[in-house]
Amino acid sequence: MNALVPGLAGGLIAAGLLAIGVGLRPTAEPPRQPPQPRRRLLTLSPRTRVLVLAGLGLGLAGWLLTGWVLALVIAPVAVVGLPVLLSAPPALAQITRLEAMEEWTRSLSGVLTVGVGLEQALVATLRSAPAPISGEVTRLVARLRARWDTETALRAFADELDDSTGDLIAANLILGTRRRGAGLASVLEGLAESVAADVRARRQVEADRAKPRSTARWVTLISASVLVVLALSGTYVEPYRTPIGQVILVVLLTAYVATLIWMRRMANGQPPPRFLGPHPDAAALR
Incomplete structure (x- = not known):
């Protein structure tokens, strides 16, 4: 046992010296990449900016009237996102x-x-x-x-x-x-x-898809209207004023929006793949 400890210590010292030698060995520097131009992460159209400002105004009014802090987030997201989710697909x-x-x-x-x-x-x-x-x-x-x-x-x-x-x-x-x-x-x-x-x-397929899309649009508008009325005048939504209630409200609204996104993706479909590849002469002349 007494001979094992010095041997183990010597092995660790040798391994440490070897690691130091490998670490101090010069290596070739990787080529420097040219600086990439900074890209704007978010570009908003004038219409979207107006909708965001309107949503912030509605959220601020909802916070002052109902005491729901989440109104500052829910209102802008609803004003900007719901028209996109409920609009006609491309x-x-x-x-x-x-x-x-x-x-x-x-x-x-x-x-x-x-x-x-x-x-x-x-x-x-x-x-x-x-x-x-x-x-x-x-x-x-x-x-x-x-x-x-x-x-x-x-x-x-x-x-x-x-x-x-x-x-x-x-x-x-x-x-x-x-x-x-x-x-x-x-x-x-x-x-x-x-x-x-x-x-x-x-066109026939899109006409068939328009029926559930219209139903979802009306259900969303009615649900949002009922939620606003209850938040302003009813006691049914009093539990949602608490911190736990706010968290539950976020979970429910997120699930509803996820359902709308899922429905929109199902309605979009996948376009048929192309079969005519690009011509090298066309790429060279551009």
Whole structure:
């Protein structure tokens, strides 16, 4: 036992000296990263700023009238967040863009039946391009006039549309540029009919989804109105004035908001994935 203690101590000293030697050994400094520009963490639009100020005013009034300190937080969050959660999802804007693609494809098919080339037909559709995709069509025509390769310009056009239906339209046009056949107009007409059927199906789905969304909107408005009335005049919510009651109120409201977020995510859905990858020439020319 007496010999074990000095041996253990000597081993620890040797290990310590080895660790000191490893630590003092010079190492190459990692390359310094260039200073990153400071990004603004939060950028509020003028409308959001007005809503935040209105919410703070309502929260301050609610705190003075009811004694609920949480009104300073609940009111701004409700004024800013509830319109976003209860508003129409972005699927309606996607349907509008799909409808614009269908209209533009049908117009392009009609121009091609006259007998002009594909590039001339694309330029001719600029004046009648629907508003939701007029910017993309304008840039496509500008690239063609700048002597871009037609396939490269069409791939850049698909990247700007950023939609699987846009990829389908661009892919058919790319095939038309390669083969230069006479059947492109009929192909585009059939594609426009397919997109129109897709638009009708999506509108029907959104009409079905609008019913539970409207129910949730009315339930939320009624619940908020009842809560405000009871907080101002009733004794039913007296337990929520205590610190424990405030905590319980926060938990209940958080669960309600989480339910609204969950419902909105279920209604949004996932867009179909794109299949037309970016063209290296288009990326190099940008």
